[in-house]
Amino acid sequence: MKNLILLFTLFLHASVFSQTLKPESVVGFWKLKEAGFYENEKKVSKEFSNCRLMRNYTIWDNGYAIYNYIEGSDGHCSPSEPRLTFWRIVENRIQFYIEDHIYEDKVVKINSDGTITFESYRENQIVDSDKSFEKLVNTISYDILEKQ
Numbered sequence: 001m002k003n004l005i006l007l008f009t010l011f012l013h014a015s016v017f018s019q020t021l022k023p024e025s026v027v028g029f030w031k032l033k034e035a036g037f038y039e040n041e042k043k044v045s046k047e048f049s050n051c052r053l054m055r056n057y058t059i060w061d062n063g064y065a066i067y068n069y070i071e072g073s074d075g076h077c078s079p080s081e082p083r084l085t086f087w088r089i090v091e092n093r094i095q096f097y098i099e100d101h102i103y104e105d106k107v108v109k110i111n112s113d114g115t116i117t118f119e120s121y122r123e124n125q126i127v128d129s130d131k132s133f134e135k136l137v138n139t140i141s142y143d144i145l146e147k148q
Helices: 002-017 131-138
Strands: 028-039 042-045 056-059 064-068 070-073 076-079 083-090 093-098 101-110 116-120 141-147
Touching: 083 101
Parallel strands: none
Antiparallel strands: 028 042, 028 056, 028 141, 056 064, 064 083, 070 076, 083 093, 093 101, 101 116, 116 141
C-alpha cells in the first residue's frame, strides 16, 4: 500500500509541476530579446546590434509560421527572405517544418515575465574525434523572445 501511495504522489507531483506546452502559449508575434548559449550550465549572452534584435517569429493558430532573419549593423540592416513553414508541438518542443524536413526543433520554456525561451534540442549527443567540433555541435543555444 505504501508503494502505491508513493507512486500516486510522484505521479501527482510530476503532473502538477511539469510544464505542458499548448498551442496558445506560442501563437503570436515574437521578437528576439536575447540570445546566447550555455557553457558549464551558465547562460552566456551574445551581444546583438539593433538589426539582429529585429529577428522575429510570427506563429499563427492555423499551423503556419514565418521566421524573419535580419543581419547587419545599426543603420544597415539586411533582412533575408522570410521563411514560411508549418509548425507543430511535440511534447515540450516546437518544430518548424516543411514536408519531412525539420528546419528548427526547439525546446520551449514559458517564462514568468511573459517571454518564451527556445533552446536547441538534441536527441543524442554527437561524438566526434575532433573535440572542438564535438563541443560546438553539442552546444545548447537559446533565444528569449518577447510577445509584441
